[in-house]
Amino acid sequence: MKITGNKLYQRVAASITAAIEAGRWSPGTRLPGERDLAEEYKVSRPTIREAMIALEMKGWIEARHGSGLYVTKREHGSGQREDSLNFDVGAFDLTEARILFEGEAVALAAVSISDEQLAEIDQLLIEMGADDSNEPSVMDADRRFHLAIADATGNEAVRSVIEYLWDLRTRSPLAANMFARAKRGGITPRVEEHRPIVAALRARDPHAARSAMRKHLRGVVDDLLEATELEALERTRSEIDARRDSVARRLKIGSV
Template identity: 55%
Template sequence: MNPQNDGRKLYQKVVAAISTAIQSGTYKPGQRLPPERDLAEEFEVSRPTVREAMIALDIMGLVEARHGSGIYVTNRRPEGAVAAAAQDLDIGAFELTEARRLFEGEAAALAATTITDEELAELDVILADMAEENVKNVSGEKADRRFHVAIAKSTRNSAITLVVETLWDVRDKSPLCRTMLERSREVGVRPLIDDHRDIVEALRTRDPRKARAAMHHHLGTVIENLLTATELEALQRAQMEVAAKRNEFARRAAI
């Protein structure tokens, strides 16, 4: 069931194939979908792509994580409506962060050759703001965005700055990406201060290779944390359900 190369994003192809299978009755309401690894092999895509597809299907109400045991079909919708909904969800957090890792790594390498002491001092201030936002649990990662855009600006290349700002705009506006990041925040994922500090220190050495490596490491860690957070979501939901059942049992036992 290898998705065709028809211009759609990979996760959208997986969503379309699974929603069609649900519509045709191949997967019935209440049925458990195959494990993530099996779906990745079937569609010849990465596990992060399957994860994005599962979250998209969840958002659309077609599937749900149940009792920590996997992803289950909830209902059926007309195929056309599903396809439109998948298109509306736009880009996912894995795909976006992969693009950022490639592009911002090179931006950091160039910035290492052009950044000024004043701009490095500005990054130190933004780091402090980022740490404060983490403590206060401020959503939106505004300081995080300022940090990465400041590095782009220090390249003295307006096209690079535009691309970095555009990637952040997509991050904030895409429903799928926003949902994935919100779910990550719910399980405790926050901007990594140490990673950002390592980027600043690499820039301070004016070494392009160190700056590139620091940025690659940081955004690679973001992808790993997204994987962990979305994987934990099903378990966390199951734990909440168990806790609710325990409370209900205790209430009945006290009667």
């Protein structure tokens, strides 16, 4: 099934809500698995995950522990569907944009950064690794680290764009929800991933700086994939355990 519309995850989510309203999946029905939906809608599994999270946030579906995703029993007015799924950008799209913008920004910074700015970035790196247990402090240092690099470009437009992308992490409900899920999975900024960026800046090497930043941000994508995959795996694992217990009880009855 091909889909058209606005953002890709929104088009998938809107198509699924239309199918729910048309009766394809009635309230209480379990939705097909992620892989099956990805094949049906001709999109990636991360896009399906973003669509499912958006639908879950708006109450169209619910996750049942050890079972999967089910259509909820509440009434859905067809007139609200388009507005209710307007969640702006998801974490995958946001991080992809950061790879593009911050990759080029750090390359520009590498040829214009001052010693004072390098010293500031060094200090932020220390703050980031000072207390792993203080998650808000680490997150704040991470944000200031990246914005300090944007400052070092000497280009206010570049700095404004990168600050806007960072603000979207909390302003976009879908992105905020996905990053929160990653946080619950124990995923936080890792200081060692930032060290090669600083080393490239100190060497005034724009190519190495760009490569290091892109590698770091691709790691963020991998972390998000792992976090959302772990939730799905946990549901599957719980379902398998429940089935195993059921079979064991049946076998026990038969042996009496």
